[in-house]
Amino acid sequence: MSPSTLTRLSPNAAALLLTLGVLLVYVELNRPGRVIPGALGLLAVLFAAAALLRQGLSLAGLALVALALALFLLALLRAAPLGTAVAATLALVAGLYRLLPPTAPPGNRIGLLTAALCGGVLGGVTATLTHLARRARANKRLD
Numbered sequence: 001m002s003p004s005t006l007t008r009l010s011p012n013a014a015a016l017l018l019t020l021g022v023l024l025v026y027v028e029l030n031r032p033g034r035v036i037p038g039a040l041g042l043l044a045v046l047f048a049a050a051a052l053l054r055q056g057l058s059l060a061g062l063a064l065v066a067l068a069l070a071l072f073l074l075a076l077l078r079a080a081p082l083g084t085a086v087a088a089t090l091a092l093v094a095g096l097y098r099l100l101p102p103t104a105p106p107g108n109r110i111g112l113l114t115a116a117l118c119g120g121v122l123g124g125v126t127a128t129l130t131h132l133a134r135r136a137r138a139n140k141r142l143d
Helices: 013-031 035-055 059-077 082-099 113-143
Strands: none
Touching: 013 113, 035 059, 059 082, 059 113, 082 113
């Protein structure tokens, strides 16, 4: 597949590729020194971003994704209730679903099932990793 073929992915395939790429980057961040997962993850994220940017992005979708990232950051920095992670995951799902403009034809939008799958997986993994990182940081202070 050539790079121009990859940037012509359907929005659903681009969202799945973006999710896979972020998960591969998480693997690299969790187990540093393994270059392949991080490099492949970054490449997948870049190809997915290029494919989605070709479609045009909506500000509402970007704002919801930014809200999700802010909520996950809040959960990382402070002891936040479980509702914060749930709200961040729901904002991520809604942001992915609304990432492409509503004026785009139905075939050129991210489907609700795809958005729920990708956002749910990314939200769950991110919430788990932030919880583990916060707990590890707290345990390190006790030593």
